[in-house]
Structures are given as structure tokens and as C-alpha cells.
Amino acid sequence: DAKTTQPPSMDCAEGRAANLPCNHSTISGNEYVYWYRQIHSQGPQYIIHGLKNNETNEMASLIITEDRKSSTLILPHATLRDTAVYYCIVRVATGDMRFGAGTRLTVKP
Amino acid sequence: EAGVTQSPTHLIKTRGQQVTLRCSPISGHTSVYWYQQALGLGLQFLLWYDEGEERNRGNFPPRFSGRQFPNYSSELNVNALELEDSALYLCASKGPNFYEQYFGPGTRLTVT
Helix, strand or coil, rough: CCCCCCCCCCEEEHHHEEEEEEEEECCCCCCCEEEEEEECCCEEEEEEECCCEEEEEEECCCEECCCCEEEEECCCCCCCHHEEEEEEEEEEECCCCCCCEEEEEEECC | CCCCCCCCEEEEEEECCEEEEEEEECCCCCCEEEEEEECCCCEEEEEEEEECCCEEEEECCCCCCEEEECCCCEEECCCCCCCCHCCCEEEEEEEECCCCCCCCCCCCEEEE
């Protein structure tokens, strides 16, 4: 699986959009981009995934660049409960997942 | 719909002992994945089972093993426990027609 690079930490003001970047410059054509988050030692929670088109669901939006070498997870209106470690993972559809260090997002009042 | 369940929630073992952790996937899910998360570290992939077969394993010694039963539940066995095996062990399941994995709450193992 391709490796990903994420900033170790980010802050965001409550109510503002949180934009979390991820670089995956060696992604293969059949690899998807997945985002999960983990809140304080709970099991990771699936957020969203995409292949090449932008995706949106009730939790977030995923913007993937045209060359697929990077992506951005957008939480449109961050709340204090969104404080978590966010993981960007690239993998083939049915493979196992290799988690990196992720980005620790802190939402501040 | 019930999520992924794991048992026990916590347990304490001593060095050299053996432990078995259990995971029940979401109904209809056929794949089970095991991960280890040591304190303050990221998730490390351990094992992947699908339809009763081991499909892949991470970079862990053979004393980490497991199996998947016909009802798709799974066990993770760790023999000859070492202090560094202390961690949160997470199980995730995935359905055959879906891409995302759903995680259980984990089992926190402490080795003394």
C-alpha cells in the first residue's frame, strides 16, 4: 500500500471548517483513499472514502486532487466532539489497512 | 444492528502466560481484521481473516496467531506474553460487498 503523509497536529476553532490534508504521491490506480478517526483510545470510526471523485456524506467531504497525489478531508462545522486523531489511509478495495501516525485535530471553543 | 463486539474488555496477564481475545463481527460481515495499538502509538496491522482463511498478517512473530470460525467470529491468541505486548487490541469487520471496516471497542491487555 502507498504511504501517506499527514501533519502531526492541527487546531480548529469550533464552528469553523476543519481541513485536514494528506499526501499520497505514490498511490496506485486501484487504491482508494480512506479516512478514519479515533477518539481517545476508542475503536477507529470510519468517516469516508473515495477513488478519484470528490465524495460527501453526513460527516465530511473528501476532496481528491486530479492527479490523486493528495486529498483533503473537510469537516464543515467542527465541534468539540470532533477532537480526535484522523488517519488517512490508501489501500486496495479489499486489503488490510496500514495506519500511519495520523493528525491530531484539536477543536477549540 | 449490533456493532463489532470484543471480549474481554480488559485483562491483566503475567509474562510468559497465554491469552485469547475474541471478536464477533457485524452480522453479514465475513472479514475480520486484528490490530495492535500500543500506548501512544498508531495501529499496527496484525491479521486478516476472510471466509475462515488467513489472508494476510503483519510484521508480528508467530506467537501471535488466530483463527476464524464458521460463524465468522474470530480469536486472537498470543503465546509467551512479553511486557511489550501490553496494548489495546482492536478487531474490525467488513462485509463482502463493502469497502469500509468497522471497529470494535477493543480489548486492553496489560502484561506485568
